[in-house]
Amino acid sequence: MGVLSTQTYIQAIYSARSLSKARTGALLSAFMIPPVGIGGILVGLFMRANFPGTPSEQVLPVFVMNYLPPFLAGIVLATLLVAVIGTWAGLTLGVSTMLTKDIYQRFIRSGAGGREVLTVQRLLILLVGGSSVLFVAGNLKSLILGWSFLSMGLRGCTILFPLLGAMFFPRAVSPLAGTLAALAGPAANLIWHFLYPRGMDPLYAGLLASFLTLVLFSLLSRRRVPAANDTQ
Structure with a gap:
């Protein structure tokens, strides 16, 4: 759900040349992702059985450097570096674009020109990138998977149901x-995460709150429209 709600992936699909190209790319990605995930699982199980004391963030690099030929190990590590930088760059660009287009141009400077918008977005890229570096520096010993799951949960809770509603039920x-x-x-995701850290996954609480809010206020809005028409 978090992947479906991530702007970088949605933007890639919408930027395809045609609907068939977008569908083909999505299907190819769907077939290519499972083998990568299975490979990661097998490496993790092997390292857990043979090197149980290895920190989780070092499992894959240690395996690559000790069990792969030097040339292949270099390719794998370089690929990991490119993937990390590409993900960081894509998310940073996505956040800065949303802040620029949806907040700055819409609420602060609706008449901003192209040069001004570009300058603001560049400054926001620096701000978002610097903030992420400070955040990472303050949480060096935390598990990356924990933050990844929280990030995916927040994205899914924020975008999933409003996006599906806008796409398939625009009138409702x-x-x-x-x-x-x-x-x-x-908000529900974060509250549940901090109140019940060992309980149910906060993703479900966030999705439930998002869905109920969407349905409730959509129904209330539909009731207000006929009432307003009757008064006229």
Whole structure:
């Protein structure tokens, strides 16, 4: 759900030349991802059985450097570096684009020119990138998977149901309902995460809050429209 709600992936699909190209690319990705995941699982199980004391963030690099030929190990490590940088760059660009287009141009400077928008986005890229570096520096000993799951959960709770509603039920979902659902989902996710850290996955609490908020306020908005028409 978090992947489906990530702007970098949605943007890649919408930037395809045609619907058939987008569908083909999505299907190819769907077939290519499982083998990579299975390989990671096998490496993790092997390292857990033979080197149980290895820190989780060092499992794959240690395996690559000790069990692969030097040339192949270099390719794998370089690929990992490119993947990390590419993911970071894509997410940073996505966040800065949303802040620039949806907040700055819409609410702060609606008449901003192209040069001004470009300058603001570049500054936001520096701000977002610097903030992420500071955040990582302050959590060096934390598990990356924990933050990844929380990030995916927040993205899924924020975007999934409002996006599906806007795409498939545009007449039924009101802008107010979508906005409130996008706020209620991550709020419920974070509250559940900190109140019940060992309980149910906070993703479910966030999705439930987002869905109920979307449905409730969409129904209320539809009731207000006929009432307003009757008064006229």
